[in-house]
Amino acid sequence: MKTLFKQMTICGVGLIGGSLAMVAREKKLVGRIVGLGRTQPNLDVATERGMLDAATREPAEAARGADLVVLAVPIRSMPETLAAMLPYLPDNAIVTDVGSVKGWVVSELEPMLRPGMALVAVHPVAGKETTGAAAATRDLFVERRVIVTPSARTTPEALAKVEELWRATGARVERMEPGVHDEILARASHLPQVVASALAAALAEEQVAGRPVVEFGAGGLRDTTRIAASSPEMWRDICLTNREAILAAMRLFGREFAEFERLVEAGDADGLVALFERGRAMRERLR
Incomplete structure (x- = not known):
């Protein structure tokens, strides 16, 4: 070349x-x-x-x-x-x-x-x-x-x-366009990092009956927190320089998480299946 x-x-x-x-x-x-x-x-x-x-x-x-x-x-x-x-x-x-x-x-x-x-x-x-x-x-x-x-x-x-x-x-x-890039990546890349890091941070010191819960995590916990091992310095800068788009993405996730919480509290079996199915359908599109 x-x-x-x-x-x-x-x-x-x-x-x-x-x-x-x-x-x-x-x-x-x-x-x-x-x-x-x-x-x-x-x-x-x-x-x-x-x-x-x-x-x-x-x-x-x-x-x-x-x-x-x-x-x-x-x-x-x-x-x-x-x-x-x-x-x-x-x-x-x-x-x-x-x-x-x-x-x-x-x-x-x-x-x-x-x-x-x-x-x-x-x-x-x-x-x-x-x-x-x-x-x-x-x-x-x-x-x-x-x-x-x-x-x-x-x-x-x-x-x-x-x-x-x-x-x-x-x-x-x-x-x-730069602005379009930032809106898309806030949802497709930056939000997954925030969610993975938040999950890892939430469970970092969590214990039940004196047992650290992370020691009992298998593939699911490892897969969903894999990117939590990324550079904190790099992700700090991403969050601070794409703040508004990331906040919008976090609110989008927050609404879905709140809906899961509502369905679990209500014991709504059909509603839970529908949300899990929607999540699975999106995951299938990534393959």
Whole structure:
């Protein structure tokens, strides 16, 4: 495949950033890959796994020569990370991200760009509960959805190159308005995380007759709380930057939960079956 960028600098070489680096190196999509990170041990893992040509904790060093910057840090850290790199970036640099919220990212980052720079906001819907460079895999994005949200500072050339990069990972790329993205993902991604974490937190210290209830959980408890193991820092930022959409999703869930509670209290067998059937029908559509 053709080389799309001379140098890709990945800020945050974790699950997403590291997986992208692995594919880009394997398929020679970029000439050079530089990793910017906060902790040396994670950068060492990324280097040992062959993801990077260079690793640094200094933004200036990471920025020099980068015609593509991938912000793979927690969302609220993105403006600070980009600000530290801006004075050293080429005038035609393309900035992209992998955050789960797009409206906030676009509104915060676009005003920071110098003339000649472009922003292409992206959300690869391919996360796992594991984190860090050790969790990265070459096939993470295969047949997974990658949502691109063009905005005022997205140029046609930048958009084409970033989309080609993601298609090369095996992902299914589609475009969406930032606000529409945030409303959809609040319900399809952010709400499940809140529910899983709330369930895990509710049961964390719960005991019955001196026995910790979580010790008796089997597949159901493990499956429904799996994503509760995800990064608290990442999910804190998602909740704070997509607050209104997430609150609407939580209210939607709250109404259904309240209906379950009402039916159980009333002993309404038919009503319970109907709700369980509706839930099962939705689950069947995910297969």
